Amino acid sequence: MSGKAADTHRGKVKRATLAEVANAVGLAKTTVSRALNDYPDISEETKRRVRETAGSLGYVASSRARQLQKGSTDAIGLVISAAAVGLQSAYQSEFTAALAAALDGHGLDLLLHSVTDPVSEIDTYNRLFQQGKVDGFVLMRTRCDDERIRFLTERGVPFVTQGRTDQSADHAWIDIDSQQAFSDAVEFLAGKGHRRIAMIAGDETIYSSTLREAGYRQGLEKAGIAVDPDLIFPGDFSAASGRVGVKRVIDSAAGVTAILCANDATAMGAISQAVELGIEVPSQLSVMGYDGVRMAEMFSPPLTTLSHSAAECGERIASMIVGLVGGDALTDHQVLLPAQIIERRSTGMAANV
Amino acid sequence: MSGKAADTHRGKVKRATLAEVANAVGLAKTTVSRALNDYPDISEETKRRVRETAGSLGYVASSRARQLQKGSTDAIGLVISAAAVGLQSAYQSEFTAALAAALDGHGLDLLLHSVTDPVSEIDTYNRLFQQGKVDGFVLMRTRCDDERIRFLTERGVPFVTQGRTDQSADHAWIDIDSQQAFSDAVEFLAGKGHRRIAMIAGDETIYSSTLREAGYRQGLEKAGIAVDPDLIFPGDFSAASGRVGVKRVIDSAAGVTAILCANDATAMGAISQAVELGIEVPSQLSVMGYDGVRMAEMFSPPLTTLSHSAAECGERIASMIVGLVGGDALTDHQVLLPAQIIERRSTGMAANV
DNA sequence: CTGTTAGCGCTTTCAC
DNA sequence: GTGAAAGCGCTAACAG
Numbered sequence A, B: 001m002s003g004k005a006a007d008t009h010r011g012k013v014k015r016a017t018l019a020e021v022a023n024a025v026g027l028a029k030t031t032v033s034r035a036l037n038d039y040p041d042i043s044e045e046t047k048r049r050v051r052e053t054a055g056s057l058g059y060v061a062s063s064r065a066r067q068l069q070k071g072s073t074d075a076i077g078l079v080i081s082a083a084a085v086g087l088q089s090a091y092q093s094e095f096t097a098a099l100a101a102a103l104d105g106h107g108l109d110l111l112l113h114s115v116t117d118p119v120s121e122i123d124t125y126n127r128l129f130q131q132g133k134v135d136g137f138v139l140m141r142t143r144c145d146d147e148r149i150r151f152l153t154e155r156g157v158p159f160v161t162q163g164r165t166d167q168s169a170d171h172a173w174i175d176i177d178s179q180q181a182f183s184d185a186v187e188f189l190a191g192k193g194h195r196r197i198a199m200i201a202g203d204e205t206i207y208s209s210t211l212r213e214a215g216y217r218q219g220l221e222k223a224g225i226a227v228d229p230d231l232i233f234p235g236d237f238s239a240a241s242g243r244v245g246v247k248r249v250i251d252s253a254a255g256v257t258a259i260l261c262a263n264d265a266t267a268m269g270a271i272s273q274a275v276e277l278g279i280e281v282p283s284q285l286s287v288m289g290y291d292g293v294r295m296a297e298m299f300s301p302p303l304t305t306l307s308h309s310a311a312e313c314g315e316r317i318a319s320m321i322v323g324l325v326g327g328d329a330l331t332d333h334q335v336l337l338p339a340q341i342i343e344r345r346s347t348g349m350a351a352n353v
Numbered sequence C: 001c002t003g004t005t006a007g008c009g010c011t012t013t014c015a016c
Numbered sequence D: 001g002t003g004a005a006a007g008c009g010c011t012a013a014c015a016g
Helices: A003-008 A018-025 A029-036 A044-056 A063-070 A090-105 A118-130 A147-155 A178-191 A207-222 A239-252 A264-276 A294-298 A310-325 B003-008 B018-025 B029-036 B044-057 B063-070 B090-105 B118-130 B147-155 B178-191 B207-222 B239-252 B264-276 B294-298 B310-325
Strands: A075-081 A109-115 A136-139 A159-162 A172-176 A197-200 A258-261 A286-288 A305-307 A334-337 A340-342 B075-081 B109-115 B136-139 B159-162 B172-176 B197-200 B258-261 B286-288 B305-307 B334-337 B340-342
Touching: A018 A029, A018 A044, A029 A044, A063 B063, A075 A090, A075 A118, A090 A109, A090 A264, A090 A294, A090 A310, A090 B090, A090 B109, A109 A118, A109 B090, A118 A136, A118 A147, A136 A147, A136 A310, A147 A159, A159 A310, A172 A178, A172 A310, A178 A197, A178 A207, A178 A258, A178 A286, A178 A305, A178 A340, A197 A207, A197 A239, A239 A258, A239 A264, A239 B294, A258 A264, A264 A286, A264 A294, A264 B294, A294 B239, A294 B264, A310 A334, B018 B029, B018 B044, B029 B044, B075 B090, B075 B118, B090 B109, B090 B264, B090 B294, B090 B310, B109 B118, B118 B136, B118 B147, B136 B147, B136 B310, B147 B159, B159 B310, B172 B178, B172 B310, B178 B197, B178 B207, B178 B258, B178 B286, B178 B305, B178 B340, B197 B207, B197 B239, B239 B258, B239 B264, B258 B264, B264 B286, B264 B294, B310 B334
Parallel strands: A075 A109, A075 A136, A136 A159, A159 A172, A172 A334, A197 A258, A258 A286, B075 B109, B075 B136, B136 B159, B159 B172, B172 B334, B197 B258, B258 B286
Antiparallel strands: A109 B109, A305 A340, B305 B340
């Protein structure tokens, strides 16, 4: 605002433009553009010269302008809900980092958007896409009946979900075979002599929670143990719900020697509460988690868990979304990855009850 | 490529354009644009009509086009290095989420970029800005002598750091007064009768590590305890370094009854290792962390720590970067926030040695 | 109050 | 092999 100094004011940094480069080399903008983009109809010599002066001018093409012209954005949106505080679970944040890294490998950026009001969630997806800020989305924490999926599908917006839903048949997703994993976990526990195995479930609106519970039941059956509905306690993936869950187990379910938790955070909460109640883990109570977050290894006792790779998941999703945005035919667009039991010291042989 | 079907192919979603809206209302693009942006020189009646048809057409302005015209991006870049796996520490990810939420409140997006090769780090900052993808940056994990800061400062690129540096005088930053915090922590421990208090330090290339160590020394002095350099063990903010640290303490430093760790992850690692070595926390050894991550509360035993608010930090940084990008004068551009001791159960009275 | 004319910086036909 | 012209969708002068 202060007159003469206006064009020098802080924050306004001059970026070299195509026209300037063209001018400097003595060629037309068109030619420079094609040279820089390595078109075959430009002579090697010219390309060299152009690249050189472009470099010396510190020229970097404005992606805004390019995007406007080409119609694409080279950015993928990831919307997190502030309600689920932090970058949600440790796993979510490990995954997010992996996704960012993987997208980077494909030359895409990750636009991280936080939405505070759940009501405006859909609106956020809509705006981000309509505004042309992103070419597509990655969805985390998919819900059983996921409104976002319906919305995006209807509009033909490319997206990949991390986790299945009731509508899984129709969209691209990648997921961990949590049902199998939980079944394995129960068998593993049964193999250690546990007969009364409780489960602290995850947020029931999240589809994967239902799968984890189904796996738990399935494992019980395989192990020849009758499913006792009273041994399934509600939870919400938080450590706090693990604490509450343990108290309930103690209060209401006699003879439980092992607890399978919906995720690692819940398991850690459960252990910490158990210890406070004077229950020793694993000698009196085995506790097992799911996800294999890094912290699980450092917990005391180190957590037995079902591990899967956030990095692989991120990379696969990145490839998938790149394909979708590029309009590729959908092959391999539904991927199920296994989880592996990592035995550490929060589980042991069943105690004599 | 397949001819006639080309314009219908998946992924190409038609977005309404300004011209279309203008056409529909029977007004000029300009008028529509101004109506939508609530310019004073458009009649209320017209604005109403325009908004109505815009709404019914589902029109959302293309931010690409607007950005190209206005020159700004409404996005802030956050570059994380994949080397420090995951979204780095739990604190980093809590902060990132908070930052995204806060930026959202200002109508800004967060562009999360991951860089694998440390060598290309500066280049990434440069490209992101030159390409016009972001208006500015937020830097985490500031290093003592931070090349990124020199680079951005030289070019006049707006940025705010979370954490100070050797060059702090010259740039906008927000930081926790970790020196004071660590000093307080030592006094707190001394107040519980601890005389030989070890420290497991953080990554020494990170500026804040030096501050935390300085605070530790300062606290010792205040408590009238001589600083013993042999009681300071190296670390890197990881839980693993906490484990290693504890072993070294046991092996080489007799009489230590308390360990102050550079952050919560280190503290958790330390506790878990101590327990494995048969050392009881806190009866035989007190361990204290820093950051106050959510998991600290759920640890067993719950961790005594120095807590500070990621949310507040994120909000403040958001305001600061908004101001900087907007070209505001720099007032309050260097903010020091306090940390608070949260006493939980990983610390107790000094054991008799 | 509203419309006309430019132009942000780039990529693309289409000529030469 | 290279250049001229047009336009992506928007906003900012400047007229009327």
